[in-house]
Amino acid sequence: MNTKKVAIWVEGESDVLVMRSLLKQLIDSKNQNGVSIDFFQTSDGNRKRQLILAAPERAVKF
Secondary structure, eight states: OOOEEEEEEESSHHHHHHHHHHTHHHHHHHHHTTEEEEEEEOOSSOHHHIIIIIHHHHHHHO
16 A cells, blocks of 8 residues: 655644644554654744745745
């Protein structure tokens, strides 16, 4: 089976942990169906700016 990947960029590490926790049931369910969902924090610096400007470009390259 070919695994599909969903990458979601958020501001910081605490956001990554919260989203994984809140969406655990959905993530587990989708993993069983061959869909990988993961969260990534933006780079250091102005994280809001990174999220708006850099994350979409990274997502396209992902």
